[in-house]
Each structure stands twice: as C-alpha cells, then as structure tokens.
Amino acid sequence: MKRPKLKKASKRVSCSKRYKIQKKVKDHTRKLRKELKKKGGASKRPKKDLGVPNSAPFKEEVLREAEQRRQEIDEIKDKKKQAKKVERAQKRKREKVTGKKETEPKAKKPLQEVVVEQPEKEPGPDKGSKQYLCSELNKVIDASDVVIEVLDARDPMGCRCPQLEEAVLQRGGNKKLLLVLSKIDLVPKENVEKWIQCLQLEFPVVAFKASQQIQDKTVRARKSRIVASNEVLDRSRAAACSGNGCLSEFLSSYATKTENEAQLKVGVVGFPNVGKSSLINSMKGILACNAGVKRGITKSMQEVHILKNVKLIDSPGIMAAPSNPPASMALRSLQVEEGGQRA
Known part of the structure; x- marks a missing residue:
C-alpha cells in the first residue's frame, strides 16, 4: 500500500x-532435487580423466596416439563446419535466384486439361470360393493347439472327416484332437451313451x-433389467445349455498342464450346420459368432476369448468333394456344385 x-x-x-x-522456495528446490535423483541426473557426475599413470609401460606412445586421435577429431569437426558454411x-x-524469378512478370499459359488416372483396385479374394475356405480351414488347424471336431449326434460317423483327423494328427506341435457330440437333445439318451462309448x-x-436363445450383449443387458424388475427367470429347454462346464474344465485343465505361457488356442472344425458357432456362443454366453439355419454363414476364421487362458477359433465348414454319393450329400445338406475337400 502506498503511503500518501x-x-x-x-x-x-x-x-x-x-x-x-x-x-x-525450499520445498520447490527439494522437490526438483528429488525428481533429479529419481531420474538419475543428480548422481551422474562427469567422470574425471585420470590420465595415464607413470608406472604404465609405453606411456609416451599412448599419449602420442591420444594426441593424434584428438587432432584427427578436431580436423573432422573443422571439415564439417566448412561443409555447412558452403x-x-x-x-x-x-x-536469391528464385526470388528474382518470382519478381519477374509471368507469361500467361494456356489452360490444359489434366486427367488424373486412378489406380485400379485389385479384386479381393472370393470368400465363397473353395480355395479360400480351404485355406481358412488350414489356417485354423495350424494356429490351434487343440482341435475340436463337432459331430451331429444324429449321424456322428457321417459327420466325421478321416482326412481332417489325419491332417491334424500329422501336423507338428503335438496337436490334440477332441470330439464334441452336439445336438444331443434331438436323439434318445441311450443312443448318446452308446455313441460316446464307441x-x-x-x-x-x-x-x-447348445443354447438356442443366445442373444447380442446389448439385447441381453436390456432384457436382464426387465427380468430383474419382474423377478422371472427363463428356465425353458431352449435356454438351457448342457456340457458347457465339462468342456470348459477340460480345456482349462489342459491349458494349465501345458508349459506354454501363451493362451491355449482351440480350433472348432466340422461340417456345415453341425453347431460350431452355436458351441462357441454357448461357451461365451453371448452372440460372439453369427449362427443360423442357413449353411455356410461363417466364411473366415474368428477368435473368441472364453476364459483367461483359453481362446476358441471359429472356422468355415468342411467342403465336400463331388465324388461323394448323392445320398450322403443330401443327408448332410451339402451342395455338390460347390466342390471341396472331403474325399
């Protein structure tokens, strides 16, 4: 305040x-000193050159070589400075030359039409072709540690592919093969037990x-609020899923036994419409893969995390060769004209 x-x-x-x-001020300087100490800047002091001791042999030669090296370094620095100046x-x-050219009046040039040629887009691979689907199936087998072959409980032997099983067992990396008997609710219990024993x-x-009422995550969250308010649970046959716990325990136990620190990759393979994507959705609990009545919905491999150390890989269906009998092709709902992999 200013006095009058x-x-x-x-x-x-x-x-x-x-x-x-x-x-x-003291607190601020102390804080800066601590930060420097953490970074290691305070402790790093320039080391003093001790020089060559008198007791060292050939001391004069060492000093002469050091002096020559110093002179060479100085010459290199001078050359760099001169080059920068030039x-x-x-x-x-x-x-200066460009500035003069800009100041000169420019003559008007006639306008010319410029045509820009756009590069032609390379056509991508046809996802419905036999070669693409076979390559995706091979990718799934190569990337998997365990391969699950899904079999329809109504015709398990007809859904097996000996060529696929042989290819899995012959691949390197000690791959394991597991059979999953799906759609067990469509056959009698005695038939299921006999097929499992066989x-x-x-x-x-x-x-x-598999559960038939798996929905999208957003739809499930919306319906869960309605269920919580009404306190009504869906315990119907379609909503129930059996075999989920047994399969997840089997995969998690195998993942812990393996010494590999990475996640266990499990490939899910089989013929179209045997329930590969439905199995993955039931294991995940949400609609992670597209599934439906129409065959061939899955066109490429898709990875889905179901556990902390287990990852499932969905694959396109096994293609059938046209050399198969028409009756067997009709029973499996396979089209002859698409050709394929099974012999």
Missing part, C-alpha cells in the same frame, strides 16, 4: 509472509447341447 507522503510504495512485507515465501552459401544463392475308443468325447 512517499513517492514509491514500500517493498517491506510482514515476517510471516517472508518466511512463507522462503519455505515455498551449403549455407549455396542455399542463399538459390534463394467314439471314446479313439479320441476324448464330450456331449454338448
């Missing part, structure tokens, strides 16, 4: 304010029944 009789305001402050400022001078000359002689078998 004085020309300038006094710079004096109270002791409490002065001490407060001093304390803030480059700057040339740049100035070029700028197939267990060759590979491990798990009976599975």
